[in-house]
Amino acid sequence: MAASSSEARLARWRAAFKSGGYRLTSARVAVLRVLAESQQALDATRIFDRARVYEPRLGLVTVYRTLETMLALGLAQKVHCPAQCARYAAVEPGHNHLLVCRRCGRVWYFSGDDLGALMQAVAGESGFRVEDHWLQLIGLCARCRAEMETEGAV
Amino acid sequence: MAASSSEARLARWRAAFKSGGYRLTSARVAVLRVLAESQQALDATRIFDRARVYEPRLGLVTVYRTLETMLALGLAQKVHCPAQCARYAAVEPGHNHLLVCRRCGRVWYFSGDDLGALMQAVAGESGFRVEDHWLQLIGLCARCRAEMETEGAV
DNA sequence: TCAAAAATGAAAACCATTTTCAGTTACAGA
DNA sequence: TCTGTAACTGAAAATGGTTTTCATTTTTGA
Numbered sequence: 001m002a003a004s005s006s007e008a009r010l011a012r013w014r015a016a017f018k019s020g021g022y023r024l025t026s027a028r029v030a031v032l033r034v035l036a037e038s039q040q041a042l043d044a045t046r047i048f049d050r051a052r053v054y055e056p057r058l059g060l061v062t063v064y065r066t067l068e069t070m071l072a073l074g075l076a077q078k079v080h081c082p083a084q085c086a087r088y089a090a091v092e093p094g095h096n097h098l099l100v101c102r103r104c105g106r107v108w109y110f111s112g113d114d115l116g117a118l119m120q121a122v123a124g125e126s127g128f129r130v131e132d133h134w135l136q137l138i139g140l141c142a143r144c145r146a147e148m149e150t151e152g153a154v
Numbered sequence: 155m156a157a158s159s160s161e162a163r164l165a166r167w168r169a170a171f172k173s174g175g176y177r178l179t180s181a182r183v184a185v186l187r188v189l190a191e192s193q194q195a196l197d198a199t200r201i202f203d204r205a206r207v208y209e210p211r212l213g214l215v216t217v218y219r220t221l222e223t224m225l226a227l228g229l230a231q232k233v234h235c236p237a238q239c240a241r242y243a244a245v246e247p248g249h250n251h252l253l254v255c256r257r258c259g260r261v262w263y264f265s266g267d268d269l270g271a272l273m274q275a276v277a278g279e280s281g282f283r284v285e286d287h288w289l290q291l292i293g294l295c296a297r298c299r300a301e302m303e304t305e306g307a308v
Numbered sequence: 309t310c311a312a313a314a315a316t317g318a319a320a321a322c323c324a325t326t327t328t329c330a331g332t333t334a335c336a337g338a
Numbered sequence: 339t340c341t342g343t344a345a346c347t348g349a350a351a352a353t354g355g356t357t358t359t360c361a362t363t364t365t366t367g368a
Contacts, residue, residue, distance in 0.1 A: 023314065024365095025365075028315090043355095057317080059316070060317090061357080061358090062316060064355095064356065065315085080234045080288070085234065099284075102285070110276055122253060123291075126295070126296065127299070128253055128255070128293055129293045130292070130293040131293040131294065132291075132293065133290065134292070135287070138288070139286065141282050142282065177334055177345060179345090179347080199324085211347090211348080212347090213349070215325090215347080215348065218324095218325065218326075240324080310367105310368085311367095314363105316362080317362090317363095318361100319358105319360095321358065321359085322356080323355095323356090323357095324353105324356100325352105325354090326352080326353070327352070328351075328352085332345105332346080333345080334343105335341105335345095336343095338342100
């Protein structure tokens with residue numbers, strides 16, 4: 001459940017862009033910064049809104065392009081909520097699984113290494129080659145539960 | 155890994171529509187039939203194409219509406235592949251987890267009940283209330299692997 | 309400083325999904 | 339079996355998120 005600081009994350013990402021042969025433009029850095037600072041899974045529009053605080057001339061297209069590059073570099077991942085299927089969150093190295101709050105979109109990482117065995121068993125049995133896996137637990141975080149009770153909502 | 159026959163599935167689904175207060179129109183039955191018969195996760199357009207064989211006057215809108223009802227009734231579920239995020243597959247009662255072939259879209263179900271403990275642990279630790287979970291293993295099925303080798307592709 | 313390549317943003321295109329609405333159909337009750 | 343009505347349907351239009359296009363700007367290496 002550890003989280004690296006947003007500065008460390010940003011530094012790591014800048015380095016990843018550089019060594020991937022991508023230029024570090026101010027537009028890109030603005031997008032990186034938003035995701036580095038956020039503990040939520042955000043959609044492109046929300047990232048756009050926040051990044052424009054840093055870079056007012058930023059275009060939405062560049063947000064999409066930068067996100068795509070981040071996915072390619074393994075820096076961010078798509079998060080698939082029931083309601084909305086195209087949110088992006090920072091990748092936390094070594095922690096593959098996600099706990100997603102359906103209300104606030106905040107994301108926690110955890111690792112369940114016992115899954116390796118399960119995946120091996122399933123694969124071996126069927127001749128299937130597992131290339132990727134998704135384990136996402138979706139629900140309500142403690143804070144949102146409290147807030148919803150206060151508001152009388154379900 | 156058991157699969158009920160498509161006839162049994164269809165009968166179950168008809169009953170579910172009935173007892174849910176939904177009329178059994180020929181348009182709906184055409185959509186139900188396609189998913190009942192398929193072992194793949196299909197997108198709306200493909201379901202539309204196949205269902206028109208049974209009901210040529212069918213409209214795409216009705217496919218979307220019927221799929222939505224099936225989700226509400228718990229008869230089908232959305233499958234989220236990396237490439238395409240809006241496919242639908244039949245729900246296999248009691249088998250919550252999916253093995254999805256990224257090439258042919260075929261779907262296998264399995265249950266990993268050891269996950270319950272993991273989910274409890276994560277939830278208890280953080281005050282998070284888990285409402286839903288997704289475990290999908292994505293990769294290549296044995297058949298597609300063989301076919302791809304034959305074609306010389308990766 | 310300069311040229312080439314990469315990256316950008318605005319506008320247009322695209323396409324899956326949803327909404328609207330007038331006509332059709334299933335089905336409960338007579 | 340017939341009938342009235344609410345549920346349902348399909349065509350067309352609207353919507354909205356994402357991608358493409360392209361002329362301009364920026365970055366970077368020489």
